[in-house]
Every structure is written in C-alpha cells, then in structure tokens.
Amino acid sequence: MDTIRVMEIKKSVFDDNDQRAAMLRNELQEQGVFLLNLMSSPGSGKTTCLAKTVESLHGSMGIGVMEADIDSDVDARTIGEVGAKVIQLHTGGMCHLDASMTRQGVEGLGTKDLDLIVLENIGNLICPADFDTGASKNAMILSVPEGDDKPLKYPGMFSMADVLIISKMDTLGVFDFDLDAVKERVRALNPNISIFPLSAKTGEGMEAWTQWLQKEVAEWKKGATHA
C-alpha cells in the first residue's frame, strides 16, 4: 500500500436524497453488491473493527472499503494493508455522507469483483443518521469507553441502525458500563436491532458479527437481478 487514492466528494445540489439513495441501492443490488454503512462517534474503533472483519472475510468474498474523513488517509492505509480494495473520500468538512456523495465514492472505487462495500462514514453520532446513503444495511458502533447513556442522548442513530456493534468489550473492567442497560435502552428505541458485543483486540464476539454479515451479503445477492 504505497499510494492511497484520495477523492474529494461534494454535496449534491439536489434535495431528493431519498430517491437517489433508493436508485443507488437498486443498482447495487442488480450488480450483486451489498453496501454496509458503518457509523459511530470518532474513536469508537470503527477502523480496527473493520480491519479485523476484512481479515476474517476476504477469502470468502471481494471486499471494498470507502473511508470517509474530513481529512487524512490514516484509516485507508490501515484497511488497505488487510486486503480490501480501498478509496479515501474527503468530504470537504461535511459532517455526513448523502446518497450522491456515496455514489461518487462507489464509482471512484469501482464495483468489479466486489460482493461487499463498506462505507466507513464520518465519525459523528448525529448527522449521518439523517441521510440515507443507499446502503443495504446500516450498522453503528458504540464503544464501551463512550458510556452506557448514549442511546438516551443520541436516539436518532440507535433508532435507524439495523445492527449495533458494542466495541472494546475488553475494556469493560476499566469503565462503568452496564451492557444490559444499553441493550434495554436500545431495544426500547429499536426492538428489531441486532446487537453484537465484541473486542477487535481479543477477537471475542467477532465470529457472531462476521457470520451475521456473511449471511446478509448472501441474502442480498440472492435478491440480485444479475448476480
């Protein structure tokens, strides 16, 4: 990984984000590509969790990653080293990605030979929840050090996510974090959410999460017109 491709993406001037998201989702399904939108606070361990996920799955499927950041290419370098096709997206200060920005990223990355594309969204627990990116599923991470009160304070993202990863579980002894309380608070907002507590560092819980993802990708591809 010597050169990371960096792409400046721009906000759409159009207002029909939901329609654009649905179009992108349909096109990706026709191509048999599952798009996972991965959201969280800054520093929740998105990149580390994603690197371990790619390591675990890249023998069984083609994986692409779009690393969205305000600046830098540190995450893209990390992900590039573990075997995913990667592109770095710079949002010019924007605090989230919309469907049009996601499409620019997908076109920049290219979908050839890919089964799964992960959009590592901007580290932000608020704004990304308001914008459909065109993803097949929406995942979010809450890390143990962030605290168990986050579902109460940021209900939007916890309500719209299909899956919640609770990361840095190896630090549970260091922080005052009530896992059962978190599950209860999240399920009060979103009864159907799948929840995976894990530690990318120790590997604890990683298998249940990657199995869920593998199953979702396989089901998505079954629905593909030209897969």
Place this chain on the structure above:
Amino acid sequence: MDTIRVMEIKKSVFDDNDQRAAMLRNELQEQGVFLLNLMSSPGSGKTTCLAKTVESLHGSMGIGVMEADIDSDVDARTIGEVGAKVIQLHTGGMCHLDASMTRQGVEGLGTKDLDLIVLENIGNLICPADFDTGASKNAMILSVPEGDDKPLKYPGMFSMADVLIISKMDTLGVFDFDLDAVKERVRALNPNISIFPLSAKTGEGMEAWTQWLQKEVAEWKKGATHA
C-alpha cells in the same frame, strides 16, 4: 435536584451568526460573566470532567451550566448535584449550537450571581467547530480511548479551540495512545493552544486545568465594564 428545567431551543432564521456571537460576548463581558464553550465527541468524559471542575471551583465563584443534548436530561442531573445552577437545552436534533441558540440558553439560565457559565455543547467533533457561540473561550476534550490520530482526522475543532483537555489519562495503559504525538499534531494546527492532560477519576492534572480556568475568568472580569 428533583426537577431539571428543560428548554427546547431553535435555530435562528438569520444568517449573521458571527455578529450575534460578538453581541452576546460583549453583553456577557459587561455583566462580568465568562462563557466557556466545551466541545468533544460523545463519550469523551465532558460531563464527568465538568462535574469535577464545578466541585473544585464552586466555593470561589458562581457557576452555571447549560447542558445541550439532542435528548435526555442525564447530564443536567449529574451537574446539578455538584452545586452548579443548571439548565438542560434540547436542540431538536440539531448537531451544534449557534449564537442565537446559546443566547436562548443564557436567558433561560439567567446570569445573576454567576461568574462562569459553561456550555456543554452537543457531543460532536465536527459541526460545533463551525459556529461561534459567543463564548469567551473555546475548550475541547479528547479522551485517551478515542485515539491519538484524531487531530489528523478532525483538524477543524483542534484548530479553533483555545484549550485542549486530554481526558481519561488513567486509561493510558489500556490503549495505544501516544501523548507526545497528539501534542505535536495539535500544535502543528494550533501553536498557541493550551493543553491539559488529566483524569477526572483520579484527580491527576485537574489542578492545572482549574487554575487556568480561574485565571481566565478573573482576566475576563477585569475587562468587564460593569463587573
């Protein structure tokens, strides 16, 4: 602390945020009130750090706290218990506060007998950096678990802050966090920033931070017309 006053604040329909911020700052200086805008990611320990700061300073000055959140009043309850006058601000989903929203909060809280008001801004490392709230000084917190790469990825807030608190220093042994690298990365963006590594849990480093804040409040009041 039985009843927490909760106030719904709304975004201004006007575009002149900088002018409104300057007006609020001038009015507060005339009243001898220092306004600290405290920003960070969700879960960096803003409320815990603030509670310890209030405990340490509330014998020497009148302190008010405005807790801004998307939802809930958990932080306001915590702060109310340690001796500050407190109001909970709900932003109706907005990811930051502007000067007009801050003014609504200040008027709701009231400035009588207060020397210091702390605005605990929405947990967000991006959007709040773009809006002058009218604060006397801007502070931000980066917690050790978030990682030492954050100044590279979110340069905006690290560039505009007057002071950086590095929190949860008691967890330094648990995470791969290079304190010297952080200081170097932050000072490359913002050479004049004051940096205070501390742990609200153990008390390590708290005194240097509260002394800085005490000095800033005293200097601000010296500049006050009617202080």
